[in-house]
Amino acid sequence: MTSESTTARVTLSHLDELWFQVTGTRCNLTCNHCFISCSPHNNSFGFLSRTEIQKSLEESRQLGVKGYYFTGGEPFLHPEMVEILEDTLKIGPATVLTNATVLKDEWLQRLQQAQSKSRYSLEFRVSIDGFDAETNDPIRGEGTFARAIRGVKKLVHTGFLPIITATRTWKDSEDSSMLSGFLSMLKQQGYSQPRIKLLPTLKLGAEQNRSGGYTDQQRVTGEMLQDYDRSQLVCEHSRIVTTRGVHVCPILIESPDALLSNDLATAAQKPYTLGHGACFTCYQYGAICSNISTGSGPSGASA
Numbered sequence: 405m406t407s408e409s410t411t412a413r414v415t416l417s418h419l420d421e422l423w424f425q426v427t428g429t430r431c432n433l434t435c436n437h438c439f440i441s442c443s444p445h446n447n448s449f450g451f452l453s454r455t456e457i458q459k460s461l462e463e464s465r466q467l468g469v470k471g472y473y474f475t476g477g478e479p480f481l482h483p484e485m486v487e488i489l490e491d492t493l494k495i496g497p498a499t500v501l502t503n504a505t506v507l508k509d510e511w512l513q514r515l516q517q518a519q520s521k522s523r524y525s526l527e528f529r530v531s532i533d534g535f536d537a538e539t540n541d542p543i544r545g546e547g548t549f550a551r552a553i554r555g556v557k558k559l560v561h562t563g564f565l566p567i568i569t570a571t572r573t574w575k576d577s578e579d580s581s582m583l584s585g586f587l588s589m590l591k592q593q594g595y596s597q598p599r600i601k602l603l604p605t606l607k608l609g610a611e612q613n614r615s616g617g618y619t620d621q622q623r624v625t626g627e628m629l630q631d632y633d634r635s636q637l638v639c640e641h642s643r644i645v646t647t648r649g650v651h652v653c654p655i656l657i658e659s660p661d662a663l664l665s666n667d668l669a670t671a672a673q674k675p676y677t678l679g680h681g682a683c684f685t686c687y688q689y690g691a692i693c694s695n696i697s698t699g700s701g702p703s704g705a706s707a
């Protein structure tokens with residue numbers, strides 16, 4: 405007989421965070437490690453409208469949600485992204501995951517004003533996967549390093565302190581040299597106290613083609629979860645809204661079993677069995693979706 409102790413099942417403790425797949429799978433880039441294979445032509449998931457997001461924000465407020473996350477694709481391809489963040493900052497803190505290649509000064513100035521009028525903060529997570537064009541561009545596309553750095557400078561100039569997220573497409577043993585490379589590059593670019601977060605790759609989507617998928621052995625078991633701090637797993641305290649409904653987490657939106665319901669309250673009540681290889685990565689590394697930094701100075705892949 406299967407019991408709660410042998411099944412790797414996670415029940416939501418409380419819906420603390422709500423994510424929005426705001427631009428679906430549409431991105432201006434086509435990174436070769438993107439775990440949901442976003443691109444300018446991937447319409448698997450569509451854009452959420454501002455009205456749909458306002459409805460979810462209202463529902464989430466009643467459920468006691470404490471923070472909001474916006475991801476894609478590239479969120480700033482959404483024609484009303486600034487307004488959506490302004491709406492959100494009226495009710496809670498917001499984090500937006502961006503590749504920073506399409507940011508406009510006027511948007512950032514408006515967002516800085518919205519933040520200064522709000523009791524809540526706005527965080528930017530900027531994905532860059534190498535500390536120079538030679539290491540970043542083979543993963544994210546030609547010219548993307550220079551464009552992302554221009555975006556980082558705009559953010560810093562407007563008074564934001566972006567969290568630079570880098571996906572570990574190198575060996576774990578090279579972390580400290582990569583981290584110091586990032587720190588020194590960002591300081592040279594005028595970001596004096598950079599925040600950097602290193603993330604593991606998730607072997608799904610384009611990354612599965614690049615480096616191979618998970619083996620059958622790379623699975624979480626109920627025994628592994630005994631005495632494990634489940635609050636590290638985003639599915640323990642979050643859900644994500646997409647154009648298809650409410651899913652268990654931002655990582656598994658393409659997995660049919662991860663679509664829990666059409667409404668937030670029902671999706672919050674449904675436990676989830678960690679049956680995917682990606683769950684093994686979450687288990688191994690912990691806190692991969694949070695804003696907690698890795699390195700010196702306070703340390704993603706979508707966006």
Ligand code: SF4
Nearest residue numbers: 638639653682683686
């Ligand atoms: S991929 Fe991670 S966050 Fe998603 S259900 Fe599995 S363990 Fe939870």
Ligand code: SF4
Nearest residue numbers: 431435438477706707
């Ligand atoms: S990793 Fe991010 S920036 Fe790259 S294609 Fe995916 S969503 Fe776009």
